[in-house]
Amino acid sequence: MKTPWFTKLAVYAIIVAGALLFVFPFIYMILTSFFTATFSLPKPEEVLQVTPNFINYQIVWGKNHFAQYFSNSLLITSVAMVGALLISSLTAYGFARFAFPGKEGVFRLFLLTMMIPSVINIIPQFIIVKNLGLVNTYSGLWLIYIATGVVGNMFFLRGFFESIPRELEESVLIDGGGNWRIYWNIYLPLSLPAMGTLAIFVFQATWEEYFLALTIIKSEALRTLPIAILMFNDKYATNYGQIFAASLIALLPVILIYVIFQKRFVQSGFNEGAVKG
């Protein structure tokens, strides 16, 4: 059955129109970042005619410890991401594959924690980190980032893990392998799309987090990138060109991570993958 050209055109028109809606604000942001007249709201006519330049990018990179915070953030986020993926997948594996008394109870309790708004949990969390002697260390941050993400991540992964057919485990069992081998050789490889998706979520959430980072990290030298961006938001006036230049630089790693992991992310449905695997 051949598709008529006008149907094709209509379908493409819809997709492109949708894509424009999603991408245009970013384009407008990029255009604004070329704008050097400071502390004013740039007018649309001016923005649309701006000449590309990198003046704001240069200024921003050298200001508010931007470069240093950038690398701090890279370190914190990478470790948090790897840690969260490991711990969450292990926990999800335990919940998906093992039967044990009280499993449903624990699961419900975990789900309940997702319902109560956690915005004021920061004070007890900070006190725990302090009692552990981890104030002003990245370990303190990592502990909180990883632990607070476990519930949601596990919730997400468990579904994937449960969809992996049990028969696949038999080959490992025949080879004399145990639960760890099953986790490592069967579950992880087969759920790579899910792990890739999760990696993006975790990376992004950690990358933009500033409140905990500001609370736990006391030395200016150890601070993270979102704090540098906040510093551009002055008490008295906003410099849109600089803020957006800084934001765009901050956006790059996330997009990079996304492009890297998205190949994995849902190329084939994992149902299909599992059967083939």
Place this chain on the structure above:
Amino acid sequence: MLSGKSIKKTRWQIGLKQWLSVLPFVAVGIVGVLVFVVYPMIQNIKLSFQEFNIMPGTKSPWIGWDNYRGVFDDPNDKFMIALKNTFLNVLVTVPVNWFLAVFFAVVINTRFVKMKVTFRTIYYLPIVSSWIVVALLFKYLFADGSGGFVNYALIHLGLLSDPIAWKSHYWSAMVMIWLFHIWKTVGWGVVIYMAALQGIPRDLYEAADIDGASPVNRFFRVTLPMLKPITLFVLINLINGAFGFFPQVYFITQGGPMNQTQVIPSLIYMEAFKHFHFGEAAAMGVMMGILVFAVTFYQMTKIGKQRLF
């Protein structure tokens, strides 16, 4: 024949054995959650019955239900307004979000469309960008007067005669918050649905083709039923997301004008950290938790048993 006692004993033994074998996998995760999530939550509940004293080492006296009463005694009805907005946000954004997600996913997934991955990447961009940055961007696009891009575009398209002061009126502020939320999150649903669509076996469509089904017919007979389990997952997430509005309000309107656009999480945050009303903030959190739990409990039990995909 086993006596009751030994059945119990073996049950305990089996339970213990099961725990021992699963513990290596889940121990770190469970302890982490208990310490950094459950414990703060318990503190939160405790706090809702106390008059919180921020100074370490000082006593926070127990005051019973006073915080809860305080929440409802408010002459400005902040909590009720926030509650109303929270439900309104769910009612408005969830259907729109869901429809757009299915719509775009199906359209992009049309057989002849090329560059699927590119389009998916573009649709997903807002999701991976930081809330703060995107909020700033939206505030900037929706700036008042003809200097704001949205006003400028609407005027040039002839849809508006005068620029709108978006954040100054309740409804325009709410529309802005909704647009912001939908723009930021639709990509997630699109990606999930695209994955699910690709998971639908080809032969089902071929069978439908043999029956002579039209594309629309095929969509309703094959696609939609096959998407049912994932739709449940998507809806629950969309509902939870709409209940959990925080950056959408906090970074865009700060609850203004006149606290009219406040939602519960942003209200909690501002009550606690701007006005030192930790007790009342905690009480609101507890009530919100119970509410959301009640609303989603039915689906939760379903999710607990059903495969997500």
Place this chain on the structure above:
Amino acid sequence: MRKRISVLLVLALSALLAACSGGNDNASPGDGASSAAPAESSEKAKDPAKKVTIEYWHTYSDSEEKVLVEKIKPMFEEANPSIELKLTRMPYEGLKDQVIAAVAGDAAPDLMRMDIIWVPELASKGALKKLNDLPGFDDVKASVFDSPMQTNFYKGDYYGVPLNTNTKIAIYNADTLKEAGLDHAPATIDELVQAARALKGKDKQGIGISGIHAWGLLPYFWSLGGTVTNEDYTKVDGYLNSPESVKALETIVGWNKEGLVIPALLGGEPGAWDGLKSGQYMMIDDGPWFFSIMLGDAANEFDPIGKTVRALLPAGPGGSHSVVGGEDLVTFANSKHPEEAWTFMKWMLGEEPQQIMVDAGMIPTNKNAANAIDTTKNPYIGPFIEQLNTALPRTPIPEWGEMETIFNLSFEKAIRGEQTAADALNEAVKQISSLLGD
């Protein structure tokens, strides 16, 4: 049966949790005490020259921070070789949240420069250290202006010292002022209103109320004869809703209806600065940073000195009253180095450091330093110092934070036309009175 096991398990987990957290509480402070504290005291005993580091949180801007780092810090450390001043610049956004978290977690800095309106509130929570019985306090108090000093007052004691003060003056776009038919800044509110009316047909606005908040509204409210509280700041009934106050608010509402007030009042565009620069706004009011930021910004093309006319706020039936702003220097109740912190506070309030901060656009609170300013060299600071004579503080009480929310809301309701001025103010009085506990 299964259910019962789950319940048991949850209980067991909570018990485990309690044990865990209990463990934390017991073990860690113990650890801290056994390792850190003795080490510190022995260090002190062994090596008296050992440096003490005091941490100082501030929110100075780029240009101001430069003066702080390059001049103040070296000068202080040279005068006090045993103390190292560690400067930490905090983002202004969400600053109060950070202070609360730090205080609650016993991790507050030694020193902080904070907005004057926070001091009574934090003092009432017990977060700040009382200063009046410290050696040399009376000397410091005598050396500074009284009204900024009063912002540190709470229940008979002082919890901070005034670091710098400021206020707002009227800033006019010179060209627009001419267009409105004036060759000088309006001296009275009547003159201002007349000029604003002259601009009405030209899509330009003449009355520069910058926003619906106490900081933006109070100068006009006061100058028009309105009052907020009695002199002891204990009563609003009969003050905020007095006939004069109602009339003052009605006048502001009327201006706005007539289109005389800049759209920035309701959060509209252009923003106050942009509007003034483009000439759409004849007048705005703002602090000295308007000039220091523009002069310090290389990319700025607007000449803030030549293109503006600066003057006292126009006088109304109540006089010409601006609002006092500024920052206080405080130390926290949990500071580990109270002596060193106090040493810095005393030093920083001295004549020379206060004069140095003038370069960063700060108006000194030290009387001698203020009197020594050469207003001919600094092109904009003169009117600010003059305006300070009649500027009034926002209600300096712990409840101000909440009071302001109510105040703002009632003014917003009146200005948006949802309530009459009298109704809005009466309702505000009712709410604030219950807040103040009478």
